[in-house]
Structures are given as structure tokens and as C-alpha cells.
Amino acid sequence: MPRSMPGVADRPRREPGEFELIARYFARRDEGEATGLVLGPGDDCALLSPSPGHQLAVSVDTSVADVHFPATAPAAVVGHRALAVALSDLAAMGAQARWCTMALAIPAMDEEWIAAFSEGFHALCRQSAVSLVGGDVTRGQLSISVTVHGEVPPGAALRRQGGRAGDLIAVTGSLGGGQGGLKAWQAGERDLDHALLQAYLLPRPRLEAGLALRGLANCAIDISDGLLADLGHLCHASGVGAELDVDRLPLTAGLETALGREAAQRAALTGGDDYELLFSLPAEAVETTRQRLQACGNTLTLIGRLSETPGIAGVDAGLTGGWQHFPGGTP
Ligand SMILES: [Mg+2]
Incomplete structure (x- = not known):
């Protein structure tokens, strides 16, 4: 059994449904400049308009409880960290971060935990000028997958190759x-x-x-x-x-x-x-x-x-x- 969060098991309450949770916590539009977002959460897909002439830089990272972070870490911290490690790959490529999508698996639909998680996630979205354009919440061992999308002019991406002896x-x-x-x-x-x-x-x-x-x-x-x-x-x-x-x-x-x-x-x-x-x-x-x-x-x-x-x-x-x-x- 995956470790559940403190208080989850002994709190009898009506569990909000997935769509309700997504609408409440992951469909906010306050991440600042949501430029390029033609259609946000609420349809089957988000529609995005990349800047003309740019390449998309895309990466995904999964953070699993008690593998990548302590399951008992504060929920806001878990939200921040899951996004931060994904955005770090855009930073490494010299890409301008634009959009992200997030899939959360959680042992029980604990609304209090999800609210705090979303606060941490959205705070870093705002700081990084990234828009959350799609989310998914499901039941399972606590883990978060974040896909990040950035932009870079052709030829400008920083790559692992290119280092020269003497650098x-x-x-x-x-x-x-x-x-x-x-x-x-x-x-x-x-x-x-x-x-x-x-x-x-x-x-x-x-x-x-x-x-x-x-x-x-x-x-x-x-x-x-x-x-x-x-x-x-x-x-x-x-x-x-x-x-x-x-x-x-x-x-x-x-x-x-x-x-x-x-x-x-x-x-x-x-x-x-x-x-x-x-x-x-x-x-x-x-x-x-x-x-x-x-x-x-x-x-x-x-x-x-x-x-x-x-x-x-x-x-x-x-x-x-x-x-x-x-x-x-x-x-
Ligand atoms: Mg990396």
C-alpha cells in the first residue's frame, strides 16, 4: 500500500469528483501572461499558438512520493517541487517557458491537500510566467507528472553537445x-x-x-x-x-x-x-x-x-x- 497522507483515512467527507477538482484547482487563469493560449482547460485539449518562427522544447518529469520527495512533505511544497524539476529541463536548454500540463495521482481525494498542492503549483507558475493549460486528477499512489512546453529560436537551444576541449x-x-x-x-x-x-x-x-x-x-x-x-x-x-x-x-x-x-x-x-x-x-x-x-x-x-x-x-x-x-x- 502506498503511504497515504496524514488524516486522509479518518476524515469522512464527500469526495469531490475529478472534474470538480480540476475546475476548482487546476483551471485557474491567473498565471499572468497567458499569451498563446487560444483555448484553456475545459475542452478535450488546450489549443496553443506558439510564437511564429520558434521551436517548441518539450519535456516531462514524474515525481513519485518517497522516491523523489517525502510523502509527508507539505502539499504546497510537493506542488512547487514537481513543477520546478520539470521546468529545470527547459532552463537547461535555454528555452523560454510557456505552458505546462499536470497529471496528479493521489491515494484519496483529499480536497484540503489538493488545494494546498495547487497553491504551491500555481505560485511557481506565476513566478515562472508559465500557464497550466491542462490537468488530470486520478486515484493512485501519490505521484505527479508534469509536461512543460517552452520556446526557443531555431539554433539557439543549449545542448549537451558543443563543449570543446579548453572550455x-x-x-x-x-x-x-x-x-x-x-x-x-x-x-x-x-x-x-x-x-x-x-x-x-x-x-x-x-x-x-x-x-x-x-x-x-x-x-x-x-x-x-x-x-x-x-x-x-x-x-x-x-x-x-x-x-x-x-x-x-x-x-x-x-x-x-x-x-x-x-x-x-x-x-x-x-x-x-x-x-x-x-x-x-x-x-x-x-x-x-x-x-x-x-x-x-x-x-x-x-x-x-x-x-x-x-x-x-x-x-x-x-x-x-x-x-x-x-x-x-x-x-
Ligand atoms: Mg535535465
Whole structure:
């Protein structure tokens, strides 16, 4: 049996139907600029008008309770997080986020929980100028699938391929907070203002940073699987290797105090769930990129360089916890 939410089983009440719930919580039109939305929720499909001459960037992410987030996390947090991790993929491609659809499976039709979930979801929609254009609510183990649609001019998308030997490697924001926040949650921390819990439960998709990197970064990815794994993806796609300077990794505030330096670095290297952008760029583009990122409230930290030698150098085996630099021997 999937874990149900607290109080669900012992609250006898009339359960609202799926259509009623969708109409009440997922058909709102207050996400700001809903430009391009010809027909919103309420018909069999939404009708969307993409900007002329643009390509659509589309991605889907499923978040499952007690796999990707704690089932007992506050509902508003679950709503925010499910959308944030999906939007992070648009950020990684340098796409302008436009629309999303959402399918929620929930063990019982707990209207109070759904209301709070929708608050968290819609709040991030507004902040990200994304319109929720379709939703589905069904009964099942708690999970959320979010499909995001963004736009990008032809040729402007940031790809995993394109990195060149000699490029500098950079990240936005800080690393290790995803893993540190999970550990803090498991240790009983529940203060959502706690920096590590913020990083784990309320990640900010770096959409503006992704737009800022267009034309400057040679390749990019968002850090969902962990820096080493995602850098491995970049290197593999670009046909290069990398040299990391582990002492330069920007560790999330409070991480080193909570875990100690070595475990903090390990969290930054292999923990995942950080949803920062990892990219490479030529040295001459660093200052412009730094200024553009600062202009949208982001930071840039240089953490190494791409090389012609396959594999990722500069990381002690003890720090990786046995992680293979290129599983399967590639490239
Ligand atoms: Mg990704």
C-alpha cells in the first residue's frame, strides 16, 4: 500500500469528483501572461499558438512520493517541487517557458491537500510566467507528472553537445543542498526556511539563467543526477573529458557545517537534486556571462575545464563513493 497522507483515512467527507477538482484547482487563469493560449482547460485539449518562427522544447518529469520527495512533505511544497524539476529541463536548454500540463495521482481525494498542492503549483507558475493549460486528477499512489512546453529560436537551444576541449566549466548557484536537505529532512528538520531544506524541497528552476546563457555557453545541462553524472553526460555528448577543481565547488550554505567538508564535497559531486545549470564556455565569454547571470540574480562559479583526455580528472576516488566516471567505458 502506498503511504497515504496524514488524516486522509479518518476524515469522512464527500469526495469531490475529478472534474470538480480540476475546475476548482487546476483551471485557474491567473498565471499572468497567458499569451498563446487560444483555448484553456475545459475542452478535450488546450489549443496553443506558439510564437511564429520558434521551436517548441518539450519535456516531462514524474515525481513519485518517497522516491523523489517525502510523502509527508507539505502539499504546497510537493506542488512547487514537481513543477520546478520539470521546468529545470527547459532552463537547461535555454528555452523560454510557456505552458505546462499536470497529471496528479493521489491515494484519496483529499480536497484540503489538493488545494494546498495547487497553491504551491500555481505560485511557481506565476513566478515562472508559465500557464497550466491542462490537468488530470486520478486515484493512485501519490505521484505527479508534469509536461512543460517552452520556446526557443531555431539554433539557439543549449545542448549537451558543443563543449570543446579548453572550455571552462561553470555552474550557477550552489551544490550539495539537494543531498544535504534530504539528510536534514531524514534527521527531522522541518523548518522550510532552513537553507538545505529550501534547496531540496523548493528548488528554483534557473529559467532566466538559461536564457542568459544563450549564445555564450557551448553546452549545458541541469544538475539532477549529481555533478559528476551530469558532467559525464556533457562530456559524453561533446566527445571531451574534464578536469575538475573540487576545492572550487560552491557548497550550499550550511552544508559543510552539517556534514563536514569531505561529505559536503561528496554531496556536491554525487548527491543530485540541485537543479543548478552546468555549462561550458570559452574563457573570453566568462565576464559577459557572469554579468548577465548577476543581472538576473544568479551567480557563476568556475569549477574546471574541458579537456581532450576522456574521463573526469581531479576527483579522488574516496570522494565519489565508488561512482564511475564514465559507466560503460564511454567515451
Ligand atoms: Mg535535465
